[in-house]
Structures are given as C-alpha cells and as structure tokens.
Amino acid sequence: MALKAVSICICANQSISHLGVTDLGCRRSGSVLNLRFERKWECCGASAQRKPQAPVLGLQDGSELTHITETRGFHKDLNSLPRPLTAMDLSSFPRDGVKVRVAYQGLSGAYSEAAALKAYPKCETVPCDHYEATFKAVELWLVDKAVLHIEHSVGGSIHRNYDLLLRHRLHIVGEVQLLVNHCLLGLPGVRKEELKRVLSHPQALEQCEITLNKLGVVRVSADDTATAAQIVASEGLRETGAVASARAAKIYGLDILAEKIQDDSDNISRFLILAREPIIPGTDRPHKTSIVFTLEEGPGVLFKALAVFALRDINLSKIESRPQRNRPLRVVDDSNQGSAKYFDYLFFIDFEASMAEPRAQYALGHLQLNLVCWSVSKAQF
C-alpha cells in the first residue's frame, strides 16, 4: 500500500471563535451549569486574521477542524500564535483579582472536582451536568479551564471523551492523576447490612465490585458519585447507599459506612486540563505532547509510524485508537458474502518530549513524510 505524504498540522495555530457574554445561551439550573447549545458564533478579530489557508477538515457534526500547514520547522508561525499562557495564567492565584474558574462534570464532591482542585487549589469550581457542557463553558468564556476524565487504571480509556476532544477546539494544557478512594455512604445511623441498593457512577460501581458483591446489593447508576450521595441525602433513602468520596459524605451530611472499598488499592483516574489557548512548549521541565493522526491501510504502517519515536528514543506514554467518525466504514466487497469491511482509525499518541526539542520536531517531520496525519495538539504536563 502506497503511503501518502501530507502535512502535519498543529492545533496551537487554530483560530478561536467565541460568543459575546450577552449572547450566551446558558442558564443555571440549581448549582449545575446547563448550556443550551445555541450557535450564535461571533468571531473575534484576532481569530478572523488567523483564518487558515490550509485545508479544513469537516467533522461529522458539521463543525470544522481548522489547521495550518507546517512544511519545515514546527515553530515557523510562532508570531501568529495566540498569546501563550503565562505562569500566572496557570497558577491558582487570582488574575486581576479574579479566581481561575474550572468547569467539571458532576456535582460538588465529584472526583472531577477534586481533580480541578488538585490542579488549581484556589480555583472556583463550576459544576456542569455533562462533559459537553464543560467544553462549551470554556468555549463561551464562562470559565477558564475544564477538567476531562480521560483514563482510569481499572476501566481504561474514556472513549467518549477522546471523541469530544476532536469535536471541540480546546487545547490540552495539563494533566492530573488522582488516587480515587471510594467510600460507602449512607444516611446517618444506617448500617451497611441494611442497604438493599447502592447508587453511583457506573465506573465507580465497577471499581468496587468485590465489596458490592459481598453486600449483595442492587447497583443503580447515577451521573456521578456526588449526585448519588446527593440523591440518598435529599430523598432520605435509608435502604440505599452511595459510592462516593469522603468529601461528598461531608458535603451531603452522610455517614461513611466503609472506606477504601475499591477492588484495586491503586485506583487512579487521569484527567486532562483543557483551555482555549495552548501552552508554548519549553525545555524547562519534562513535557508530554499529544498527537492524533490517521494512517493509510497497509502492512506495517503503524509500526513505521511508531518507529519515528523509537528511533529518537522518545517514550510513548499512551496509545489509543478510535474509529474515524466521518469515514466510519470501508466496504471492500459489497457482495455481502462475508466480505471484509474496515473501519478507518484515528490514533491518539502521548509522547514524552516537548515540541521545543529538536528530536520531537524531527520525529513529527518524519511522520509527516510518511503518513496521512492531521491535528497535532500539545499537552504540557
């Protein structure tokens, strides 16, 4: 199979559209941010100037992924890049007297909120009813950052959130790893033997399988662990427990009936921090870079793609593949007699090097020579 040479594109050069504050189609329902996705886009001047000349890839939902072609180095267009985030932007200290606002999925007491507070200890956390809303909250300038659960040490990758990364134009600017210690919560005075049901996020229920099997309870899924605790407390459910954090117990006035009930003591969740603007990579500290690309079909093509990193001693910390949604299925033979059908895949790779390092630039240049590759985004961890 012939390899097709195309350009590698860098998300750092993407333009940003935003809504004026008065145009926001949003409302607060309770304490959770609930966005009505009205699309009254208004381009800021700077982004209009940065309109790319390079091809624009249409995504399945009709939105466009814009990118700018780089032919030689990866920093050729630095002058036209958006303003880099400064150390001040990334700190938890107030900017102009205003706290960093971080959107997360769930209610107060959810692990996503704990991840936001680990990244920015003095931030103002903004609960959202679903992950899509956290992206929108950043895009609409309601908040500065969003936390996105991307992987768990037991459950693996959160595939839907990989897909959301492509559907939106936010940049990965950091990573948080959180040790998730689940507790069994109940109304004050309730004993765990009295529980008939346990409510929680499906992932949390899965992570506590052994304890829940021993208790012989029915599992009921909730949007997040904190919502589970809130339901038990607000509805006074004596026979229903919740799997949630110790912090959720405190917030919703529940008793901790058992601690550290997860099957695996190293129960780690990995979250990404997303922002409107990218970080300009340096060499001052260890960095990670995230890229996503497609490959032409053929033997050894993925091997060759990965070799560009191995040849330069660059460690890959994560590989994930997802079906390419705008080219989902290739039918080789339509006779319907057991003919082969292929998905086209997108490959997501995290590698441990900064784009300021020549070896990383050469590796992506090498990839560019050999592969169909698009959308390189940067994650500075």
Ligand SMILES: O=C(O)C(=O)C[C@]1(C(=O)O)C=C[C@@H](O)C=C1
């Ligand atoms: O329910 C929460 O508290 C969350 O933050 C969600 C979530 C998830 O996305 O899977 C996060 C980490 C835990 O592993 C369990 C649940």
